[in-house]
Amino acid sequence: MAASVQVYTSSEVTSEWRIAINKAINIWNDTNSGINITTVNTSTSLSVNVVMGEIGDRSHIANGYYPYGGKPGTRIMINTNFINKLKDADRLHTMIHELGHTFGLRHTNEPAGYLIPCTSPKDIWSIMFGMHDDTTTFTYFDNVAISTLYPVALGTKKLYRYKKNQYYFYATDACEITPSKDSYILDGDAGYLHSTQIPGTVPLYRILNGSTVKDHKLNKNQTSSNDVILGYLYPTQQPGTTPLYSYGIYESKPGQTPSYMYHYNYTTTNSEAILKVIIGYVNNKTITKETPKYPIVF
Ligand SMILES: [Zn+2]
Incomplete structure (x- = not known):
């Protein structure tokens, strides 16, 4: 339809x-x-x-x-x-x-x-x-x-951004959020990735961020055999795509070594920030409202 x-x-x-x-x-x-x-x-x-x-x-x-x-x-x-x-x-x-x-x-x-x-x-x-x-x-x-039945483009899947305290988790497969992970909330979405590699796209990997298994970042390059490909995005802007921004969020950890770390928020929302990098381009609908933050209740 x-x-x-x-x-x-x-x-x-x-x-x-x-x-x-x-x-x-x-x-x-x-x-x-x-x-x-x-x-x-x-x-x-x-x-x-x-x-x-x-x-x-x-x-x-x-x-x-x-x-x-x-x-x-x-x-x-x-x-x-x-x-x-x-x-x-x-x-x-x-x-x-x-x-x-x-x-x-x-x-x-x-x-x-x-x-x-x-x-x-x-x-x-x-x-x-x-x-x-x-x-x-x-x-x-x-x-x-809604996003499973009606993705913004054929062959794409929504990239969900989940959050638990200061930790981020990213998935295109919502089944990864199971009742045992129920203290994450949907923090928003980060556009849509292609499910299979099509010409002009590159893989986007989910990588553990730091020593905790709860926190994650995304990267176009594989860094370890544990990295997971979430989908494929464009390294250069194409029609129907918007930038996928990475925002580094500083966390001070007094009394620990190292004494600070960064968490990474990926979003298609463009805002003023020092630690902002475009990591690629994703299919996306330009909407006036940000996705509300949804608690996940099983
Ligand atoms: Zn009805």
Whole structure:
């Protein structure tokens, strides 16, 4: 399915729902993923059509169709029969959730469908959890699911940056974060790496940083047989790529030898810093918001 989605909102949809729809579209567009939603003024054979109408079950706020024939789900229906009064957050949650259905996401807590590797079937705060709540942010596992299904470019995988106290861990395989590693949080992402080497790319290795097994850095050169290739990036800028910056973070260790060390934060966010180096170029969506920091709850 194409990840470029058009949304048409039918004329009977009330203004409070239109606000929710537009906010939900922005929230999806702010994910660092291949999903790009635009609004259109006329319904087309490709558009997701948001309509209002009666759904027999008065406990359903809305429903959304799944993708079919390579197209996103064609309809989201808002139930004019819904039994309770809704708050703005309920409407926003509902529209993020129903758009998720039109991209092919099913409920995290139901056995239908297929569990995206390295996500949890017990993620009760997921936007795609089947029981309604009024959360309006994605969870860590939502983030993994979205970037697995809709990477920004074909053949790429998101480079996740995890953090635990001052220590960093980097992975393109979210399955590396297991319950035994659950005190890491997702600190953000660092763009997307190619899964296999394509012309013009070089390997990116994950290397232990210092004497602790908890801290890591990245390097284009292999330094030991323990180094792990996370993927492949470009040494020079290419269309659709952004710089991957390395920021050295100084830690003083009084009374120890050596008396200091550096930790390395890799990110596509450009900020003022002395110890900043571009280590290569990664596929990336230019988004206005930074990835929120997600606790990982198994
Ligand atoms: Zn649902």
